[in-house]
Structures are given as C-alpha cells and as structure tokens.
Amino acid sequence: MSTAPPDEAGLDRRVRDFLAVHDPAATDRRDFLRARFDAGLAWVHYPPGLGGLGAPRALQDGVDRLFAAAGAPGNRPERNAIGLGMAAPTILAFGTDEQKKRFLRPLWTGEEVWCQLFSEPGAGSDLAALATRAVRDGDGWTVDGQKVWTSMAHEARFAILVARTDPGVPKHRGMTYFVCDMTDPGVEVRPLRQMTGEAEFNEVFLTGARIPDEHRLGAVGDGWRVAMATLMNERVAIGGHAAPREGGMIGVVAALWRDRPDLRTPGLHAELLRLWADAEAARLTGERLRQQLAAGAPGPEGSAAKLAFARLNQEISGLELELLAEDGLRYDDWTMRRPAEVDFTRRSPGYRYLRAKGNSIEGGTSEILRNIVAERILGLPAEPRADKDVPWKDLPK
Numbered sequence: 001m002s003t004a005p006p007d008e009a010g011l012d013r014r015v016r017d018f019l020a021v022h023d024p025a026a027t028d029r030r031d032f033l034r035a036r037f038d039a040g041l042a043w044v045h046y047p048p049g050l051g052g053l054g055a056p057r058a059l060q061d062g063v064d065r066l067f068a069a070a071g072a073p074g075n076r077p078e079r080n081a082i083g084l085g086m087a088a089p090t091i092l093a094f095g096t097d098e099q100k101k102r103f104l105r106p107l108w109t110g111e112e113v114w115c116q117l118f119s120e121p122g123a124g125s126d127l128a129a130l131a132t133r134a135v136r137d138g139d140g141w142t143v144d145g146q147k148v149w150t151s152m153a154h155e156a157r158f159a160i161l162v163a164r165t166d167p168g169v170p171k172h173r174g175m176t177y178f179v180c181d182m183t184d185p186g187v188e189v190r191p192l193r194q195m196t197g198e199a200e201f202n203e204v205f206l207t208g209a210r211i212p213d214e215h216r217l218g219a220v221g222d223g224w225r226v227a228m229a230t231l232m233n234e235r236v237a238i239g240g241h242a243a244p245r246e247g248g249m250i251g252v253v254a255a256l257w258r259d260r261p262d263l264r265t266p267g268l269h270a271e272l273l274r275l276w277a278d279a280e281a282a283r284l285t286g287e288r289l290r291q292q293l294a295a296g297a298p299g300p301e302g303s304a305a306k307l308a309f310a311r312l313n314q315e316i317s318g319l320e321l322e323l324l325a326e327d328g329l330r331y332d333d334w335t336m337r338r339p340a341e342v343d344f345t346r347r348s349p350g351y352r353y354l355r356a357k358g359n360s361i362e363g364g365t366s367e368i369l370r371n372i373v374a375e376r377i378l379g380l381p382a383e384p385r386a387d388k389d390v391p392w393k394d395l396p397k
C-alpha cells in the first residue's frame with residue numbers, strides 16, 4: 001500500500017468512507033470528533049497520528065465542506081480560536097513527540113480550550129520587555145508575575161506562556177516558552193470588563209505556579225523565536241479567513257443599504273462603494289495569502305491582512321452608525337457577560353462599533369503591524385534599537 005499523502009480524490013474517498021461508518025446523526029458529537037481526528041481528517045496537512053495525513057493544506061476546505069454538507073458536528077473553532085490558530089501550530093513546530101501526542105487531540109476536539117499568556121501591564125507591543133519570572137526548581141519551574149488581556153482564560157485548561165528565565169542577558173534572549181496548566185493553584189483568573197460591557201478577557205496572576213520541565217516548548221532561552229512563530233500564526237488566524245463575497249461586516253451593511261432606501265444619501269453611497277471595493281480587495285488578498293500558506297509557513301503578509309481586516313471592520317461599523325444615526329447608538333445589552341465567541345454579524349450596530357475598536361489592538365496593534373510591513377515587506381530601515389545589547393535587568397523599568 002502506498003504511504004504517499006492523499007490527493008483531493010483520495011481525501012474525498014476517505015471522508016465518504018468515514019461517514020459511512022460514523023453517521024453524524026447517530027454518533028455522539030465528541031466521539032465523532034475524536035474519530036475524525038484519529039482518521040487524519042481533522043487538519044489534513046498535519047502528520048499522520050496527529051490528526052492529519054500530510055496532505056496539502058489547501059485541501060482542508062474541501063474536507064470541511066464535505067463534513068458540513070453531511071451535517072457533521074464542528075469543533076467550534078470560535079471557542080478555541082487561540083488553541084487552533086496559535087497553540088497548535090506552535091506545538092507542531094516546536095513540541096516534542098510526547099507534547100504533540102498529549103496536547104493536539106483534545107485541543108482539536110475542543111475538549112481542552114487554550115489561552116495565551118503573553119501580554120503584561122508593562123509588556124504589550126514590546127513583548128520582549130516581559131517581567132514574569134520562571135525560575136528553575138528541581139524537575140520544573142516556579143512562575144511568578146502578572147499577565148493581562150488574556151482572552152478565554154476563564155474557559156482555558158492550558159495556556160501558552162512566555163516567561164523570563166534569564167534577566168542577565170538582553171531581553172530577547174532571556175525568555176522561555178511554556179505550556180501552563182490553568183488549573184494549577186498558583187494561577188488566578190480575574191475578569192476584566194471591556195467597553196462593550198462584556199468580559200472576554202482577564203487578568204491572570206501567577207503566584208508560585210508550577211510548570212514541569214516537560215511542559216517547556218523549545219529550548220531554555222529560545223522563547224522569543226517560539227513566540228514569533230505563534231504571533232505569525234495569530235495574524236493569519238485573525239486576518240486570513242476564507243470568506244465569501246460580502247461575508248463579514250460589509251455584508252451586514254450592504255444588506256442594510258438594500259433594505260432601507262430611506263437611509264440613503266449620495267455621500268453615504270460613495271462611502272459604501274469605497275468600502276465594498278476595499279473589502280473585496282482584502283478578501284481576494286486574503287484568499288491569495290491562504291494559497292501561499294498552503295505552500296509554506298506564514299510570512300509577514302499575514303500582518304498586512306490583519307491590518308486591513310482591522311481598518312475595514314472599524315470603518316464599516318462606523319458607516320453603519322452613520323447610516324442609522326441615533327438608532328444605531330442604541331445598545332443591545334449591557335449585562336456583564338463572558339461570551340465564548342466574538343460574533344459581529346449577530347449583534348447590534350452599537351456592539352459592532354465598540355468591539356471593532358479592539359481589532360486594531362488585539363493580535364498586534366496596527367502601528368506595530370505597519371512597522372512589520374515597512375521593514376519586512378517593503379524593506380525600509382528598522383526602528384533604532386537602543387536596548388539590543390543591554391541585559392534585561394539593567395533596562396530602565
């Protein structure tokens with residue numbers, strides 16, 4: 001029997017064979033997802049044994065479509081977006097065989113939700129300034145510090161964590177990357193309410209949290225390189241979605257325009273057309289990015305896609321409020337909630353407008369992404385770095 005990765009026809013056949021044995025209507029959701037993972041039909045580009053078949057990444061959409069058409073349960077990517085979009089590719093690239101086997105299956109099925117313990121009160125854009133300390137302690141590490149803006153920490157079983165393990169070397173070189181068990185008694189999660197009224201994210205206090213050394217991802221001191229892999233994937237995960245024409249917010253506003261001729265003015269028409277064309281250009285660029293990705297690792301282009309996504313979401317949600325005037329400002333619900341997903345299309349215009357503000361901050365601010373585009377795509381000179389060779393402990397805090 002050939003061990004070559006399957007092509008499109010081979011994958012179609014495998015999905016149909018799988019569905020013939022696992023009837024989605026008659027199989028428990030969790031069992032179905034586990035079996036799909038074990039059959040290598042979860043993320044087909046992952047290696048055999050880890051939910052994939054080593055097939056081209058571009059064939060994933062076709063597999064997903066076949067499962068959806070058969071009424072198969074999804075693995076709720078919106079709830080475990082950080083796990084699927086960021087933790088998984090990092091574990092695949094830097095994890096040991098044991099780590100891959102332990103973490104990837106329950107991550108994909110959604111049985112274990114993940115969060116990202118990167119940002120700190122004094123280290124956001126400048127992630128390498130982080131102060132959370134991990135100190136070697138027998139066969140593990142003891143971690144002390146504070147993280148902030150941690151989406152989904154209240155739901156998460158595990159976190160990807162970057163901590164400082166050597167304050168005596170320049171900041172980028174003294175960090176190490178870990179998997180933190182959020183159920184450890186040294187981990188405290190406190191809700192942080194944002195301007196939508198909801199608390200999607202949290203402060204996380206780490207006080208003597210224990211991490212076994214086998215939960216270290218990558219070499220000691222190599223945390224910056226591992227974190228960069230996560231952040232590249234984060235930008236693609238946020239900005240690089242496959243979407244149909246008029247998918248997302250532009251579709252919501254275009255529908256409003258069609259349904260409510262009474263709101264139209266020539267000025268708003270021109271603005272809608274400009275944003276429609278921009279959204280379509282961003283969608284097609286995203287599609288090209290996805291095809292490039294199929295051929296290799298995410299590059300700096302993901303930063304440009306995320307930048308465009310944030311700008312468009314903010315401009316389109318602003319246009320919607322202009323169209324609706326005072327009606328648009330009515331808010332749907334100020335109850336303190338802890339949503340498991342961010343859903344722009346099913347919420348009110350007021351929510352969309354407020355939540356879109358976060359798009360240019362989360363996953364790297366637009367200013368930082370412009371720097372990346374300038375330096376890594378356009379080849380412009382880098383920002384001066386006065387702290388490059390100074391040990392972290394000697395930097396002004």
Ligand SMILES: Cc1cc2nc3c(=O)[nH]c(=O)nc-3n(C[C@H](O)[C@H](O)[C@H](O)COP(=O)(O)OP(=O)(O)OC[C@H]3O[C@@H](n4cnc5c(N)ncnc54)[C@H](O)[C@@H]3O)c2cc1C
Pocket residue numbers: 115116117118119120121122123124125126148149150151152201358359361362363364365366367368371383
């Ligand atoms: C909704 C939401 C969810 C989030 N979820 C998570 C999460 O799950 N996990 C996590 O770890 N973090 C999360 N974050 C945090 C996010 O990654 C940080 O807020 C972001 O990196 C910016 O850091 P900061 O807030 O410390 O701002 P700062 O870095 O203090 O920046 C303040 C301002 O200065 C600008 N600036 C800073 N440096 C430069 C520079 N060199 N050149 C030009 N301008 C610059 C910034 O662009 C920004 O406008 C989330 C944020 C939001 C809004």
